[in-house]
């Protein structure tokens with residue numbers, strides 16, 4: 031419980047109507063969760079506007095409301111706070127309400143189109159191995175010193191996020207590593223948080239359904255670095271075209287990592303195989319268990335963060351060399367008779383698909399075929415569909431287009447959108463099988479000795495979302511099942 035006036039610190043207030051000395055039991059941005067004693071913050075969304083639910087929140091017991099405006103007559107039992115930006119206010123108020131947890135943790139944020147989960151998870155594993163209690167906020171899972179809390183978003187809403195950080199601080203975590211999605215920056219889910227560091231992986235095509243233009247998408251990601259304080263570090267990928275732009279307006283200490291140019295954290299790949307990477311980092315030769323050039327970048331980012339957080343360079347590399355990646359990221363399973371190599375990967379953007387397929391090509395020993403199973407999410411960026419279709423066909427021998435969370439859309443229409451990007455040669459390589467299980471079965475049965483089957487897009491996900499219902503589905507489980515079935 032907090033006094034309302036105590037949790038308004040940092041909020042850009044334009045007017046106050048009522049008593050700010052009242053007690054607040056909890057903070058809510060969703061009227062459906064409001065109860066007696068709640069503070070309701072009305073936030074404008076993409077589907078509806080929280081301002082429409084102010085009356086409902088009051089009927090359910092809200093004692094205070096934060097909003098940008100209100101049209102209903104004011105109730106004298108409720109305190110109204112008018113603010114310039116209620117999403118930003120939600121971040122500030124949630125942070126205050128939960129006792130400013132980010133200031134009791136060393137909070138590091140990771141942003142970029144691909145690699146956030148991998149980098150944040152590697153940091154969590156590394157710092158845990160180094161002996162610290164740590165927290166992780168990620169697409170796959172949220173973790174507090176080993177205890178897993180299921181994750182619904184890459185970056186949760188401001189209230190859930192601050193509640194999570196509070197738990198981390200209370201259980202004695204020293205560090206918290208979190209993914210910062212572009213949606214989170216744009217929706218101010220991270221407002222009010224104090225970060226000790228920020229990392230940038232890369233920026234390529236994704237989420238244009240939401241941000242509309244690539245420039246707006248860049249602006250959202252850059253917004254994270256613009257918010258960092260002067261005593262924080264900001265580490266960017268110097269090999270990414272937009273890497274330096276990301277840091278141009280940050281107050282934080284700027285640092286770079288690279289495989290191609292001069293950088294604070296410079297890597298060179300010596301060997302890249304299915305057993306891992308051998309590379310030099312600032313002239314130290316190390317073997318890592320992660321596979322592929324894109325993971326060399328992720329490892330450099332992690333190394334840079336660890337050194338910036340004051341860890342010993344030798345010890346960091348020693349521990350990092352033993353660590354495996356995040357679930358569903360280049361997860362490979364060989365069939366019992368060593369016949370097929372199946373790889374489950376979360377590549378759901380054109381760039382990630384190119385990276386994973388070019389990594390596979392480099393790992394081939396001879397003329398093994400690459401058979402790719404891939405789909406595109408419904409109610410998500412439609413413009414990436416033909417590009418992903420084309421990328422899959424250009425870089426594989428055979429391709430099966432299938433469903434990947436069609437959500438409210440017609441699965442056949444999504445497949446048709448993917449087919450639109452294909453030239454005549456590519457058209458000869460693909461078939462469409464909307465049922466993902468059948469698609470995986472077909473791919474495994476098509477595979478000859480030592481062929482490689484890539485199942486892309488869902489990675490760690492344990493569901494297939496169709497018309498608002500999440501049905502259990504697990505690519506790795508289905509792959510194993512098909513290996514068994516086809517062995518008989």
Ligand SMILES: CC(=O)N[C@H]1[C@@H](OP(=O)(O)OP(=O)(O)OC[C@H]2O[C@@H](n3ccc(=O)[nH]c3=O)[C@H](O)[C@@H]2O)O[C@H](CO)[C@@H](O)[C@@H]1O[C@H](C)C(=O)N[C@@H](C)C(=O)N[C@H](CCC(=O)O)C(=O)O
Nearest residue numbers: 059060061073075076077078080083183184185187211213
């Ligand atoms: C597009 C998007 O980001 N949507 C998020 C957004 O919802 P919205 O803008 O649609 O909200 P809305 O339904 O319009 O409602 C506006 C406000 O009114 C409130 N409301 C609504 C209904 C009601 O009866 N009462 C009420 O008070 C809502 O709680 C909200 O505060 O705010 C909600 C609350 O914070 C989020 O749950 C929701 O995530 C949806 C489910 C989602 O799918 N988001 C994805 C796209 C997302 O955020 N992805 C990123 C990146 C993924 C990645 O690449 O890794 C992520 O960080 O997860």
Ligand SMILES: Nc1ncnc2c1ncn2[C@@H]1O[C@H](COP(=O)(O)OP(=O)(O)OP(=O)(O)O)[C@@H](O)[C@H]1O
Nearest residue numbers: 143144145146147148169324359375376377382386
């Ligand atoms: N540094 C990287 N550069 C390019 N591609 C990468 C990189 N790291 C991982 N990938 C590819 O992108 C996929 C997603 O990786 P990861 O889950 O780490 O990214 P993410 O940024 O967390 O994605 P999301 O936005 O969905 O949360 C991986 O399965 C792999 O195919």
Ligand SMILES: N[C@H](CCC[C@H](N)C(=O)O)C(=O)O
Nearest residue numbers: 378406407410434435487488
């Ligand atoms: N977390 C991201 C990626 C989901 C990947 C893919 N499986 C899909 O459903 O599009 C999102 O919600 O946009």
Ligand SMILES: [Mg+2]
Nearest residue numbers: 146147169184
């Ligand atoms: Mg992620």
